[in-house]
Amino acid sequence: MTIRRTHIVGAGIAGLSAALAVTAEGGEAVLYEAAPQPGGRCRTIQPADGFIHDNGTHVLFTANRRALSLLKDVGARDRWIEPEPKGLPLHDLKTGTARRIGLSPWSWLLPSRRPDGLKFSDLSRIARLAFPSQDCPVAAIIGNRPIMDSLIGPLTVAVLNTPASEASASRLGLALRQMLWPRACRLLVARNGLGEDLVQPATETLQARGVPVLAGQRLRTLLTNGQRAIGLALTDRTVALGPDDRVILALPPYEIQRLLPTLPVPQGFEPILNVHYRIPGLARPRFIGFTGALAQWMLVRPDHVSITVSAAHDVIDLSADDLSQTIWREIAPTLQSLGLDAAIDRQPEARVVKEKRATIKQAANLLPLPPLRPLANLALAGDWLGSLPATIESAVVSGELAVAALRHARGAKLTVSRTSLQRRENAA
Ligand SMILES: Cc1cc2nc3c(=O)[nH]c(=O)nc-3n(C[C@H](O)[C@H](O)[C@H](O)COP(=O)(O)OP(=O)(O)OC[C@H]3O[C@@H](n4cnc5c(N)ncnc54)[C@H](O)[C@@H]3O)c2cc1C
Structure with a gap:
């Protein structure tokens, strides 16, 4: 009997979601991830100096049903808390007014x-x-x-x-x-961070289901034969696909374009700027919005404060020092009003994270989108597919849809020999 395995490339939220969906149905999955750790654009950064923070604050809404269901499946739903149950505080820094x-x-x-x-x-x-x-x-x-x-x-x-x-x-x-x-509009944040409250529980659940999560394995070349994927040339190994094996590429559009150049994919991206200040904060997270300023959203955690500036194309190339100083001057008075020690002229240590391709540009024109299953045994996943806003929710949904699209994929009649695979890899 041949074993049917789903090879999932990319261990961001879409890849993790796909692997959870495959194994929930009793299937076998293997995850390959280019980076040293899973999580993709949802990750906790852990530098040697101990200033641990997420790449950028991620919020979920109670309307994000598939994302919340994934959290429940991996035992992490109660780790996402509502920082502002009485309404979202908005501070207008032009007029100095604040309201919920x-x-x-x-x-x-x-x-x-x-x-x-x-x-x-x-x-x-x-x-x-x-x-x-x-x-x-x-x-x-x-x-x-x-x-x-x-x-x-x-x-x-x-x-x-x-x-x-x-x-x-x-x-x-x-x-x-x-x-x-x-009750669909309740805003939730990870109590301790994206690693501890999302990526780690998902990875541990997969490992408990016997899924190898292989980090440091970049898919260099996808080997195909007609309408089928037949092999994966990864960083240090080539995986020959069995006749019943399937592949899910849970990758950003530019990687899909590199691997399958004939497919149409969105070309435009928008950056997100994140600045993290290392200061003693508040035991329970607070989440505050700003208008009339460069800073847009502020999450106050016990040991740091994180600022988000979305659609940041006008400022993303400014120097990290200028950005962190400007934003500190904007937010310091609000931090003082929360009882924190935040003198305007004493900027604490700051880390600036520039995500230049944070999401696709979601403009009001038809985005070029590839078919969900471009090859007989291969489907695509990623937050950029489909018509939902490109978020954790759409990444989760896309992983589930990719698994559904492959559910009735027919097996190949012939397997491919290792030598012919090697020949194809060399040619590619
Ligand atoms: C700063 C920031 C803030 C955000 N805020 C929010 C928010 O508040 N709420 C929300 O819902 N969403 C938010 N998002 C969006 C959210 O992070 C994404 O929608 C989601 O993480 C996308 O997941 P994904 O799996 O589709 O893609 P990715 O996370 O990009 O995953 C793709 C994975 O594939 C890997 N990979 C790439 N190439 C290869 C290859 N050749 N071989 C193997 N592996 C490869 C990558 O390393 C990566 O791990 C934010 C994004 C950013 C950057």
């Missing part, structure tokens, strides 16, 4: 939870955004109204990592519709 807003439209029934400047006439525009008749930039629907600065602009950039002047109303609409359900 509700993210759910239902919460706006309470005047104290309404975003600044929300008028009755805005509601019909927000409804058009949730149910757009055709795709267009978010700004084309909302226009130049106060609600753009106080809610829609920041929300668009946070969800789509693309400015509202370009961002796809259809993609945002998908997210907004999911958030209409009661």
Whole structure:
């Protein structure tokens, strides 16, 4: 009897999700990851000096059902906590005002939870955004109204990592519709970090199911024969695929283009800038938004403070020192108001993480997308596939869909000999 194995390349969230889905059905999986550790764009950085922080703050919403279900499956759901159950604090650094807003439209029934400047006439525009008749930039629907600065602009950039002047109303609409359900808008963060509260529990669950997670194994070349994948040329080994084996490439679009150059993939990306300050913080995390400043979101943890600037193309190439100084001056007064020792002229040690290809650019035009199963025994996964915003949720969904797409894949009649595989690898 031949063993049917799913070879999953890329151990980001999409690859981990695919491996969990395969093994939940009783299948066998092997994960190959180019980096020294799994996690991809969701990772905890652990330098020798002990200043441990995530690459960037990741939030989930209770609307992200597949992501939460994955967390539950790996025993980590209760590690994601709601830092601001009474509404999201928003500080406008231009006017010096601060208020808490509700993210759910239902919460706006309470005047104290309404975003600044929300008028009755805005509601019909927000409804058009949730149910757009055709795709267009978010700004084309909302226009130049106060609600753009106080809610829609920041929300668009946070969800789509693309400015509202370009961002796809259809993609945002998908997210907004999911958030209409009661209690779907609760914002969650990892209590201790992405490694401890997401990647590690997922990896440990896979290892307990007998899945090898092989780090440091970059897929150099995909070996194909007609419409089938027949081998994987990795960093230090070549894996010959059996007749019933399947492959999932859970990789970013530029890697798919390198490996399968005829497939159409999105070409545009948006950066995210993250600055982490090493200061004694608060025992329980706090999450605060800013408008009228470079800093957009702040997560206060027990031993550091992390700042996120999404859609950061205008500033990503500035020097790390300039960025950390500018942002420190912006956030220090808010940190003081939380009771922390944060003098404006005493900037603490800072780490700047620039993720230049944080997500694809999610603009209001049709993105080139490849078929989900471009070869008979190979499917694609990754946050950039499909029409959901490119987030953890879409990465999880894409992993599950790739497994479903291969469920009825037919086996090959012939196996390929090792020598012919070697010949093909040399030719490639
Ligand atoms: C700073 C930042 C903040 C974010 N904030 C949020 C947020 O708040 N909420 C949210 O939901 N999402 C957020 N995201 C998006 C989220 O991180 C991604 O959507 C998700 O991690 C994508 O997972 P993925 O598996 O599709 O891709 P990736 O994480 O890119 O995984 C691909 C993996 O493949 C590996 N790889 C690449 N090439 C090869 C090869 N040739 N061979 C083998 N392995 C290879 C890579 O090393 C990587 O591990 C954020 C992203 C960033 C960068």
